[in-house]
Amino acid sequence: MLKIALDCMGGDYAPIEIVRGGILAAKELGYKVYLVGDQEEIESILKKSGELNNPNLEVVHAPDKVEMNEPPSNVLRKKQSSLYVAGMLVRKGEADGLVSAGNTGAVLAVGKFIVGAEEEVERPAIGVALPNPKGKTVLIDVGANVDSKPRHLVQFAVMGHTYAESILGIKNPRVGILSIGEEEGKGNELVKETYPLLKQTKLNFLGNAEGRDIYAGTFDVIVCDGFVGNVILKASESLGLAVVQMIKEEIKKSWLAKLGAVLLMPALNNFKKKADFTEYGGIPLLGAKKPVIITHGRANAKAIKNAIKVAGEFLNTNFNDILVKNLKTLIPEEAKV
Amino acid sequence: MLKIALDCMGGDYAPIEIVRGGILAAKELGYKVYLVGDQEEIESILKKSGELNNPNLEVVHAPDKVEMNEPPSNVLRKKQSSLYVAGMLVRKGEADGLVSAGNTGAVLAVGKFIVGAEEEVERPAIGVALPNPKGKTVLIDVGANVDSKPRHLVQFAVMGHTYAESILGIKNPRVGILSIGEEEGKGNELVKETYPLLKQTKLNFLGNAEGRDIYAGTFDVIVCDGFVGNVILKASESLGLAVVQMIKEEIKKSWLAKLGAVLLMPALNNFKKKADFTEYGGIPLLGAKKPVIITHGRANAKAIKNAIKVAGEFLNTNFNDILVKNLKTLIPEEAKV
Numbered sequence: 001m002l003k004i005a006l007d008c009m010g011g012d013y014a015p016i017e018i019v020r021g022g023i024l025a026a027k028e029l030g031y032k033v034y035l036v037g038d039q040e041e042i043e044s045i046l047k048k049s050g051e052l053n054n055p056n057l058e059v060v061h062a063p064d065k066v067e068m069n070e071p072p073s074n075v076l077r078k079k080q081s082s083l084y085v086a087g088m089l090v091r092k093g094e095a096d097g098l099v100s101a102g103n104t105g106a107v108l109a110v111g112k113f114i115v116g117a118e119e120e121v122e123r124p125a126i127g128v129a130l131p132n133p134k135g136k137t138v139l140i141d142v143g144a145n146v147d148s149k150p151r152h153l154v155q156f157a158v159m160g161h162t163y164a165e166s167i168l169g170i171k172n173p174r175v176g177i178l179s180i181g182e183e184e185g186k187g188n189e190l191v192k193e194t195y196p197l198l199k200q201t202k203l204n205f206l207g208n209a210e211g212r213d214i215y216a217g218t219f220d221v222i223v224c225d226g227f228v229g230n231v232i233l234k235a236s237e238s239l240g241l242a243v244v245q246m247i248k249e250e251i252k253k254s255w256l257a258k259l260g261a262v263l264l265m266p267a268l269n270n271f272k273k274k275a276d277f278t279e280y281g282g283i284p285l286l287g288a289k290k291p292v293i294i295t296h297g298r299a300n301a302k303a304i305k306n307a308i309k310v311a312g313e314f315l316n317t318n319f320n321d322i323l324v325k326n327l328k329t330l331i332p333e334e335a336k337v
Numbered sequence: 338m339l340k341i342a343l344d345c346m347g348g349d350y351a352p353i354e355i356v357r358g359g360i361l362a363a364k365e366l367g368y369k370v371y372l373v374g375d376q377e378e379i380e381s382i383l384k385k386s387g388e389l390n391n392p393n394l395e396v397v398h399a400p401d402k403v404e405m406n407e408p409p410s411n412v413l414r415k416k417q418s419s420l421y422v423a424g425m426l427v428r429k430g431e432a433d434g435l436v437s438a439g440n441t442g443a444v445l446a447v448g449k450f451i452v453g454a455e456e457e458v459e460r461p462a463i464g465v466a467l468p469n470p471k472g473k474t475v476l477i478d479v480g481a482n483v484d485s486k487p488r489h490l491v492q493f494a495v496m497g498h499t500y501a502e503s504i505l506g507i508k509n510p511r512v513g514i515l516s517i518g519e520e521e522g523k524g525n526e527l528v529k530e531t532y533p534l535l536k537q538t539k540l541n542f543l544g545n546a547e548g549r550d551i552y553a554g555t556f557d558v559i560v561c562d563g564f565v566g567n568v569i570l571k572a573s574e575s576l577g578l579a580v581v582q583m584i585k586e587e588i589k590k591s592w593l594a595k596l597g598a599v600l601l602m603p604a605l606n607n608f609k610k611k612a613d614f615t616e617y618g619g620i621p622l623l624g625a626k627k628p629v630i631i632t633h634g635r636a637n638a639k640a641i642k643n644a645i646k647v648a649g650e651f652l653n654t655n656f657n658d659i660l661v662k663n664l665k666t667l668i669p670e671e672a673k674v
Contacts, residue, residue: 071520105518133582143517146525180480180567181442183408188483188564211571215579227525228565230517232572234548239573242552243580245470246612250604260600267587267594275583 001032001056002315004308005095008037009065009082010102012297018101019045021304026056029309034095036060037082060085065102068297072105076113083107087114090290097291097311099282101299108144111285111292118320120327123148124287125156125226126294127163128233131275134217138164138173141223143230144285150194151337153177153223154201158330159286160221161203162323167284167313173220176209178228184208190225198223200335240275281306284314287323291315338369338393339652341645342432345374346402346419347439349634355438356382358641363393366646371432373397374419397422402439405634409442413450420444424451427627434628434648436619438636445481448622448629455657457664460485461624462493462563463631464500465570468612471554475501475510478560480567481622487531488674490514490560491538495667496623497558498540499660504650510557513546515565521545527562534672535560577612618643621651624660628652 006022008015019042022033035042039061046052046059062085066075075083083102087110089095098115100107108126117124125141140160145152157175164173177194179187184195186208198205209222214232224232251257281303282295291314295307314320343359345352356379359370372379376398383389383396399422403412412420420439424447426432435452437444445463454461462478477497482489494512501510514531516524521532523545535542546559551569561569588594618640619632628651632644651657 072518131583132579133586146517178568180483180564181409188562211568211573212575214568214572215575224568225525227517228568231515231548231551231561231565232569234517235551235569235573236548236576238549238552239576240580242469243577243608243612246468247605247608249470250607251601253607254604256600257604260597260602260604263593263597264588264601265597267591267597268584270587270590271580271584275580 001030002312003032003034003095004097004099004311005034005036005086005089006304006308007083007086007098007100007102008035008042009062010100010107011295011299013300014101015041016045017300018304020049020301021299021308022057023049023051023054024301024305025308026054028305029312030056031308031312032056032058033308034058034060034086034089036062036086036089037065038063060089066106068103070103070106072103072109075103075106075109083110084114090115096315097293099293099295099304099307099311101295101297101304104294107292107294108285111288112144115288115290115292118287118289118324120324121287122155123152124285125159126283127160127286128283129168130214132215132217136168137214137217137219138168138221139214139224139229139232140221140286141226141229142233143226145226147227148190148225150190150197153190153194153225154197154331154335155287155327157198157201157203157221157223158326159323160223161330162319162326163284163286164220166317166319166322170220172204175203175205175221175223176207176213176219178211178222178224179208180210182208182210197335197337200332202330281310284310289320338367339434339649340369340371340432341648342371342373342423342426342435343641343645344420344423344435344437344439345372345379346399347437347444348632348636350637351438352378353382354637355641357386357638358636358645359394360386360388360391361638361642362645363391365642366649367393368645368649369393369395370645371395371397371423371426373399373423373426374402375400397426403443405440407440407443409440409446412440412443412446420447421451427452433652434630436630436632436641436644436648438632438634438641441631444629444631445622448625449481452625452627452629455624455626455661457661458624459492460489461622462496463620464497464623465620466505467551469552469554472507473505474551474554474556475505475558476551476561476566476569477558477623478563478566479570480563482563484564485527485562487527487534490527490531490562491534491668491672492624492664494535494538494540494558494560495663496660497560498667499656499663500621500623501557503654503656503659507557509541512540512542512558512560513544513550513556515548515559515561516545517547519545519547534674537669537672539667618647621647626657
């Protein structure tokens with residue numbers, strides 16, 4: 001039986017929505033869920049839900065927590081925090097994976113330093129499957145690392161390839177490196193140094209991708225440094241919010257437009273479901289020793305259940321074994337500089 | 338009388354829409370416009386428009402052109418191309434500014450190497466005023482430079498400040514440096530080295546901005562390396578296109594939604610006008626000796642006229658004089674490392 005450590009104190013709707021998500025996972029997926037956090041609060045929620053005696057739900061007390069606005073590195077000193085304790089359950093092998101809706105930077109720190117990196121992996125990286133009209137494109141890294149070296153980007157490419165193939169079911173994924181300008185030789189120093197290494201790998205490397213390729217479906221995996229990926233991801237989210245707000249203000253000015261908006265709502269909601277990558281169930285830290293799934297701070301019970309399901313998919317597909325094999329076989333010695 | 342060199346052979350709708358834009362500018366703004374490109378083609382358009390004898394429109398023959406998909410650096414060898422010839426008109430002082438809808442990289446090359454950098458400016462940079470629900474935020478640099486050094490980012494900040502204040506009319510603009518994480522000390526090496534320098538300037542420096550700040554109206558100027566700015570800008574454009582396409586596909590599935598879309602159209606068009614930064618009339622290469630305005634490849638006559646108008650605004654406000662003064666007075670010697 002798969003066992004997942006769930007940080008119940010992180011996230012905007014913690015602990016209630018998180019605990020409820022854990023309950024859903026235990027009941028619908030049949031996983032064992034360690035509910036880590038304030039024992040009293042968690043048990044009170046379990047009691048209200050009539051799940052206090054569910055053998056698949058085990059409360060692990062952690063009196064402290066990491067706040068959303070706290071410097072992420074604090075978590076490594078807060079050894080009684082729900083996130084740290086959940087990370088330790090994974091480290092000790094009591095749990096097979098970690099899910100948290102808490103402070104993203106803190107989850108990353110726990111993933112990198114408590115759960116640790118898988119064999120062959122130099123730096124775990126965050127891969128996010130972004131939607132486009134034709135499917136999904138994995139952007140990696142979106143914030144686990146800054147000032148990456150060429151050899152790190154090559155590893156990210158293999159991680160992204162493995163994620164696209166094993167989890168998203170994309171065969172022979174088309175891999176690109178994010179740059180400005182299409183032709184080889186265009187870009188910054190990092191891109192120029194990484195390009196020839198990627199060419200030497202056994203990946204289906206198509207060359208430079210540009211910013212416009214991210215949402216166009218022209219690549220399945222796009223590799224970049226985590227600084228770049230992070231600002232793109234956050235800019236995209238903020239663009240989405242700004243567009244919605246600006247359109248709403250225009251709609252307010254006309255009752256015909258208001259009626260139009262009402263009629264459009266079901267279509268917009270369908271779009272939103274496809275576009276909102278946080279609905280898929282969270283973003284994985286690829287290359288960690290065990291699945292570490294970061295969900296949006298706004299995650300509700302369903303999103304938490306989905307994140308636990310994603311952790312399960314990583315485990316059921318033996319993702320890490322495939323990743324280690326791919327890192328060994330797809331990158332020739334010459335490209336490991 | 339202001340004199341603008343217009344590259345008539347660059348852009349998706351060249352030469353006809355470009356020439357028509359030049360005609361609009363001559364008639365509505367009263368500027369002299371040098372129409373640079375194939376003399377026969379341009380004169381034929383002028384003739385059809387009844388403007389062959391307009392003294393404010395002067396055709397300058399250039400037999401060659403730079404294609405949209407050509408390596409940008411080619412322009413420096415194509416000395417008979419419309420873009421190069423237009424750049425030379427500015428360099429020689431015959432024209433006061435340059436407008437082109439052509440190959441962006443090639444326009445940049447002409448701006449940097451033919452028009453050249455203004456006194457005090459080490460590297461010209463592209464500043465783009467991006468829309469948000471509260472107004473506009475200048476993102477600089479969005480692609481003129483890669484692998485920028487801290488001192489370049491400090492100059493970009495002053496250029497963005499001057500653009501926001503002199504052209505956009507924003508008083509005491511709030512300046513940030515793009516990073517991941519809000520607190521000082523977060524980010525990559527470039528950000529960590531630049532932060533203390535920006536603190537020493539006389540700019541209204543608020544510290545780190547995050548990707549989510551770009552479209553949120555929380556800063557008036559956000560500084561970044563051109564690689565980062567370029568991929569963000571292009572990703573934003575491609576996200577916009579992807580969202581429109583995905584929503585259209587959802588709308589197709591229901592006639593009620595189709596009706597809703599029709600009713601919403603006027604509001605959406607209003608939004609589009611505000612959001613489409615290409616409608617403002619092009620993007621300036623800040624820090625060039627004379628205004629160099631890059632418009633979208635899809636620019637029509639109106640967009641070209643607007644771009645010429647923007648070039649005029651830079652000249653009429655003595656933008657470059659203010660910029661040079663700001664570079665001298667806002668950056669203390671200690672921050673010029």
